[in-house]
Amino acid sequence: MAEILAEHVRSTLDRHLKKVCADGPPAVRSGRAEQLHALRVALKRLRYNVEFFRCLLGDEAQDALKLLALGQERLGTIADDDTFGRYYSALLGKIESDDPRRSGVEARLRAVENDRDREVQTLRALWDGGEEKPYRERLTGCTSAALGSLSKDDS
DSSP states (O other): OHHHHHHHHHHHHHHHHHHHHHHHHHHHHHOOHHHHHHHHHHHHHHHHHHHHTHHHHGGGHHHHHHHHHHHHHHHHHHHHHHHHHHHHHHHHHHSOTTOTTHHHHHHHHHHHHHHHHHHHHHHHHHHHOTTSOOHHHHHHHHHHHHHHHHHHHHO
16 A cells, blocks of 8 residues: 555656756746746645655655745746736736826836846746756656655555
């Protein structure tokens, strides 16, 4: 029975990890909201499954959870900027060109767009790794280590 459960955990985490690794590069490269949202959802699914199986994976899962939380945080900030950008754009559509509030809303929209650009660059740096291994490799390694502890418990 323990072997069946261990195989289920492996296949579930592997499926979600493959989704993150497949969706990640094109999403991060493009910076498109829809693709980044799909990546955020994929990270959430992987994180929730690692958390759910944590009692079986032990302390080895902690590094994967930290890395997943970091990716979600970066993507969440970008999603917030996208939401604010849509809000301020819609607001501009309702404000007359001679309305004194217009310049303030335009300035706020530019600030949100600049923040989003910075956050996308930060996400790309995280994904590419810079001084460290690329995000996918680190995440794959952490997940493999957690699954490795699962194998030890099987014997």
